[in-house]
Amino acid sequence: MLLLDGGREALATIQGGRLVPIPFQDLLDPTTAKIRIRYADISSEAYRTLRAYMICLKREDFERSEQREALARAAKLTEPEFVQRFGYVAGDA
Numbered sequence: 001m002l003l004l005d006g007g008r009e010a011l012a013t014i015q016g017g018r019l020v021p022i023p024f025q026d027l028l029d030p031t032t033a034k035i036r037i038r039y040a041d042i043s044s045e046a047y048r049t050l051r052a053y054m055i056c057l058k059r060e061d062f063e064r065s066e067q068r069e070a071l072a073r074a075a076k077l078t079e080p081e082f083v084q085r086f087g088y089v090a091g092d093a
Contacts, residue, residue, distance in 0.1 A: 014046070059090040 002010055002021045010021035029036045040047050061067050062083060072082035 014050070057086055057089045062087060062090055 009024045013020050027035045068079050072079045
């Protein structure tokens with residue numbers, strides 16, 4: 001709804017089962033002008049559920065050439081460009 005209403009520059013969060021946008025400006029530390037670190041309880045059911053639905057690059061995505069090629073095409077990059085740009089995400093795969 002935020003985007004449909006013309007909103008932007010916000011982090012989508014789930015609080016109390018509801019989607020609550022937080023403006024990026026509210027995330028900045030006024031002293032450093034950097035985003036404040038927010039810790040998550042990675043043992044919580046909410047975290048595990050949300051993590052399961054995230055699309056994340058994994059080491060296995062870089063091991064099969066067919067998968068690398070498909071991901072590179074989706075990113076509109078050549079396969080070597082894709083690996084160079086995103087390989088670090090999977091531990092320099």
